Amino acid sequence: MALEQKLILASGSPRRLDLLNQVGIEPARLMPMDIDETPKRAEHPRSLARRLSSEKAEAAYRAIKDDPTWRHSYILSADTVVAVGRRILEKTEYTEEASSALHLLSGRGHWVYTGICLVTPGGQFRQKVVETKVRFKRLSTREIENYIASGQWRGKAGAYAIQGIAGAFVQKLVGSYSNVVGLPLYDVTTLLAGEGFDAAQGWPEA
Numbered sequence: 636m637a638l639e640q641k642l643i644l645a646s647g648s649p650r651r652l653d654l655l656n657q658v659g660i661e662p663a664r665l666m667p668m669d670i671d672e673t674p675k676r677a678e679h680p681r682s683l684a685r686r687l688s689s690e691k692a693e694a695a696y697r698a699i700k701d702d703p704t705w706r707h708s709y710i711l712s713a714d715t716v717v718a719v720g721r722r723i724l725e726k727t728e729y730t731e732e733a734s735s736a737l738h739l740l741s742g743r744g745h746w747v748y749t750g751i752c753l754v755t756p757g758g759q760f761r762q763k764v765v766e767t768k769v770r771f772k773r774l775s776t777r778e779i780e781n782y783i784a785s786g787q788w789r790g791k792a793g794a795y796a797i798q799g800i801a802g803a804f805v806q807k808l809v810g811s812y813s814n815v816v817g818l819p820l821y822d823v824t825t826l827l828a829g830e831g832f833d834a835a836q837g838w839p840e841a
């Protein structure tokens with residue numbers, strides 16, 4: 636059976652789809668999962684990324700497990716969390732919040748955690764959290780204002796998108812770049828390889 640018939644991406648993020656396509660993986664179906672992403676009190680950012688990625692996968696699994704067309708599929712989900720120390724910088728739609736997040740990121744190192752979760756057709760959950768350390772240069776008030784005006788921060792964890800203008804803010808990055816954009820490609824393809832998927836050849840015949 637071809638990979639196309641086997642993989643559901645439980646995400647509405649165009650970046651995640653682009654990243655998968657980049658390595659030749661085209662999911663059969665996209666299932667954006669609308670879950671409550673509010674962190675629990677004192678929840679560590681790493682635990683949050685793990686919990687939310689598995690909640691997205693669980694919601695998708697519940698939706699397809701009794702559906703004869705989709706129940707033999709794999710489900711992949713992810714969640715990206717940006718944090719300065721233990722302080723989580725959530726996605727925002729408000730300019731004031733985005734501006735204070737950028738002031739906080741300016742001239743400092745921060746962590747980007749992406750939780751990934753792969754559910755097998757048998758209902759087993761395989762999970763991982765991947766960490767990338769990013770350091771921004773010092774940002775002037777003018778640079779922050781211009782960035783806010785670009786709107787590129789909307790709906791992005793940490794109020795920035797490394798794949799756009801904010802790429803110029805990055806002084807140093809340690810770890811996976813694709814992890815910051817929203818899906819760590821090495822780790823995703825390694826998880827899929829554990830299920831017998833070879834990116835160059837597709838899935839083995841069922």
Ligand SMILES: Cc1cn([C@H]2C[C@H](O)[C@@H](COP(=O)(O)OP(=O)(O)OP(=O)(O)O)O2)c(=O)[nH]c1=O
Pocket residue numbers: 645646647648650651667668672691713714715716717726747790791792793795796797798815816817
């Ligand atoms: C830090 C950073 C985040 N992001 C994006 C990736 C994610 O789409 C988003 C983090 O929010 P998520 O909640 O991980 O994802 P989402 O709500 O956009 O999509 P879904 O839950 O349906 O999969 O921020 C970038 O695009 N670039 C970046 O540099």
